[in-house]
Amino acid sequence: MENIVYLNRVSDPASAAMLEKAEGDCVETCFERADAQKNQCSFGKSGVCCRICHMGPCRITPKAPKGICGADADTIAARNFLREVVGGTSAHSDHGRHLVLLLKEAATGKAPGYRIKDERALRYAARLYGVEEYDRDADDVALDLADLFLREFSEQEGYLRTLELAPKKRMGVWEAAGVKPHGIDRVVVEAMHRSTMGVDHDYRNLLKHAFTTSLADGWGGARIASIVSDILFGSPTPVASQSNLGVLGEDTVNILIHGHEPALSEVLTVAAADPAVKEYAKAAGASGITLAGICCTANEILMRHGVPVAGNFLQQELAIITGAVEMMVIDVQCCMPSLPDVAANYHTEIVSTADIAKTIGARHVRVEGRDPVRSAKELVKRAIDNYKNRDASKVNIPKNKEPLVAGFSVDAIKYMLGGRYRGSFRPLNDAVMQNRILGVVGIVGCNNAKMKADSYQTILTQELIKRNVLVLQTGCAAIASAKAGLLRPEVALAQAGRGLREVCEAVGIPPVLHMGSCVDNSRVLEAATEIVFEGGLGDDLASVPAVGVAPEWMSEKAIAIGCYFVASGIDVILGNPFYVSGGRNVYDYLHGGAAEDFGACFHLIEDPMEAADAIVAMLNKQRDVLGINKKAERKLFDMADRRAAH
Numbered sequence: 341m342e343n344i345v346y347l348n349r350v351s352d353p354a355s356a357a358m359l360e361k362a363e364g365d366c367v368e369t370c371f372e373r374a375d376a377q378k379n380q381c382s383f384g385k386s387g388v389c390c391r392i393c394h395m396g397p398c399r400i401t402p403k404a405p406k407g408i409c410g411a412d413a414d415t416i417a418a419r420n421f422l423r424e425v426v427g428g429t430s431a432h433s434d435h436g437r438h439l440v441l442l443l444k445e446a447a448t449g450k451a452p453g454y455r456i457k458d459e460r461a462l463r464y465a466a467r468l469y470g471v472e473e474y475d476r477d478a479d480d481v482a483l484d485l486a487d488l489f490l491r492e493f494s495e496q497e498g499y500l501r502t503l504e505l506a507p508k509k510r511m512g513v514w515e516a517a518g519v520k521p522h523g524i525d526r527v528v529v530e531a532m533h534r535s536t537m538g539v540d541h542d543y544r545n546l547l548k549h550a551f552t553t554s555l556a557d558g559w560g561g562a563r564i565a566s567i568v569s570d571i572l573f574g575s576p577t578p579v580a581s582q583s584n585l586g587v588l589g590e591d592t593v594n595i596l597i598h599g600h601e602p603a604l605s606e607v608l609t610v611a612a613a614d615p616a617v618k619e620y621a622k623a624a625g626a627s628g629i630t631l632a633g634i635c636c637t638a639n640e641i642l643m644r645h646g647v648p649v650a651g652n653f654l655q656q657e658l659a660i661i662t663g664a665v666e667m668m669v670i671d672v673q674c675c676m677p678s679l680p681d682v683a684a685n686y687h688t689e690i691v692s693t694a695d696i697a698k699t700i701g702a703r704h705v706r707v708e709g710r711d712p713v714r715s716a717k718e719l720v721k722r723a724i725d726n727y728k729n730r731d732a733s734k735v736n737i738p739k740n741k742e743p744l745v746a747g748f749s750v751d752a753i754k755y756m757l758g759g760r761y762r763g764s765f766r767p768l769n770d771a772v773m774q775n776r777i778l779g780v781v782g783i784v785g786c787n788n789a790k791m792k793a794d795s796y797q798t799i800l801t802q803e804l805i806k807r808n809v810l811v812l813q814t815g816c817a818a819i820a821s822a823k824a825g826l827l828r829p830e831v832a833l834a835q836a837g838r839g840l841r842e843v844c845e846a847v848g849i850p851p852v853l854h855m856g857s858c859v860d861n862s863r864v865l866e867a868a869t870e871i872v873f874e875g876g877l878g879d880d881l882a883s884v885p886a887v888g889v890a891p892e893w894m895s896e897k898a899i900a901i902g903c904y905f906v907a908s909g910i911d912v913i914l915g916n917p918f919y920v921s922g923g924r925n926v927y928d929y930l931h932g933g934a935a936e937d938f939g940a941c942f943h944l945i946e947d948p949m950e951a952a953d954a955i956v957a958m959l960n961k962q963r964d965v966l967g968i969n970k971k972a973e974r975k976l977f978d979m980a981d982r983r984a985a986h
């Protein structure tokens with residue numbers, strides 16, 4: 341059968357082949373369910389369905405412009421929007437909290453199997469937060485830092501300490517707009533209070549709290565998650581690996597790790613590398629064990645260990661449909677409840693591991709506890725035992741796999757730009773000021789069964805590097821680029837515009853930088869902050885020629901991320917809309933009015949080429965304001981420039 345129909349739904353041939361196989365195997369995927377859900381409710385889509393109290397549900401129409409309580413379209417849309425930001429913020433922050441608790445346990449010897457892996461990252465973070473570290477034992481420092489981080493969640497009267505890592509001017513903007521968050525937990529509880537029946541009805545006040553809540557994510561929970569992950573598991577440095585379904589082995593035991601929290605995947609990585617476990621796999625007739633990731637857990641272990649990526653969000657079912665997966669281990673977030681149904685058609689076992697995230701049909705196993713590595717080994721052995729149940733007649737692993745380079749933490753970028761002892765963003769700032777690089781764009785977020793998977797993000801990424809824009813990526817967007825070959829430095833360099841290419845070649849960074857998982861969007865803010873501190877591109881995040889894009893987003897987490905980018909002064913382009921259009925004032929504020937408060941707002945642009953044009957215009961406008969929009973210098977990047985860059 342022609343793959344062409346499937347290529348309307350997905351961009352990469354491996355996924356198309358698996359969609360075709362799914363049809364042959366009579367396995368339902370999210371793509372069919374998307375068709376079944378085609379006529380989605382217009383009230384839901386425009387954000388004007390309210391079911392916050394049980395006089396409702398109320399739906400706003402021209403004939404019924406108010407809910408039973410009298411709430412209008414703006415109130416309803418703003419309340420719904422705020423609750424979405426709460427969902428996203430909570431996901432990132434709870435993930436961060438789990439890691440902080442683990443850090444505390446590791447520092448007190450209560451978490452065997454975990455330890456402080458990157459003492460340099462620990463001491464750096466301690467200094468950032470004003471925790472005494474000089475001449476102190478690493479565990480003591482970690483304990484104090486963990487307690488400080490826990491107070492970021494519980495603080496009732498003061499504000500988040502992490503906010504102080506932002507440029508001064510931005511802190512002033514937050515102060516003036518009244519959006520400085522107290523502790524994360526307080527902000528979230530307050531959001532739920534304010535959006536319940538009969539409390540906050542002024543859409544402006546509700547949206548203000550949505551931005552406050554999002555700041556508790558980007559400059560709170562998510563940032564803390566990234567910092568603590570680096571301390572416990574090591575700060576990422578550039579690493580080569582591979583992506584797409586072809587990373588699965590024909591004759592290896594294939595174990596997929598899917599979800600978000602790195603604690604479990606770290607011990608599984610250790611367990612799968614254990615010689616005795618490898619022997620066990622050989623004895624079972626396999627040539628070895630292939631561990632590969634899906635979604636952001638994939639990004640976490642890719643960044644730190646070079647573990648290959650089997651796929652992004654929309655490939656989670658397709659990976660099982662290869663028929664070659666012995667076990668899929670899931671933790672939290674973005675794991676479809678359909679996985680056990682898909683797995684039932686093959687021999688794959690789905691194992692859930694987080695007590696807060698159970699799925700009917702999945703086997704639940706706790707890996708934490710006294711000896712996590714031992715239980716992880718047992719899990720891997722269980723997958724090995726399942727190898728004999730693989731039905732060769734049902735196996736079809738696509739050949740497609742693309743090499744990639746990932747692992748660009750801010751520290752790593754700094755090091756590449758300036759060298760270990762003089763690590764600095766200077767060469768990047770200079771390149772922007774000299775108009776070799778037009779600006780920096782973060783392309784982030786999910787893919788979405790309502791859009792052709794990975795298409796928008798790939799087209800946009802290619803177009804932007806062509807136009808001399810340095811692209812930073814995280815999450816499933818980064819995996820999309822990996823599959824398209826854009827995380828191969830030589831491929832991206834060949835497509836990059838001249839200025840960008842020369843700079844990248846001189847300093848040795850690729851034009852598309854994979855910075856990690858979705859919580860690592862905090863790294864994008866960190867990079868933008870470093871650029872401000874380096875000097876020459878204004879004194880606020882809003883003045884840096886930078887734009888954020890969420891091309892194919894679907895998760896509430898992406899809404900929270902978008903909001904904290906905007907509140908941080910970075911314009912955000914959305915490839916598909918928020919559900920707020922029914923509240924006209926809400927829509928107008930998010931897509932315009934917010935700029936008066938934050939110097940940035942959202943822009944809905946559903947076509948990637950239009951988005952590229954808009955981004956170039958936005959970057960040029962910022963460059964004009966900075967007075968750096970001289971014509972690009974004609975001279976080639978010569979030896980003196982190269983020396984200056986290093």
Ligand code: NFS
Pocket residue numbers: 600635636652653673674784785786787814815816817857858859894895897898
């Ligand atoms: Ni981000 Fe990562 Fe992917 Fe979207 Fe889900 S895995 S946390 S939410 S779908 S990028």
Ligand code: SF4
Pocket residue numbers: 390391392393394395396397398406407408409410411416537538
């Ligand atoms: Fe309807 Fe108001 Fe209740 Fe919402 S809060 S369901 S608009 S009565």
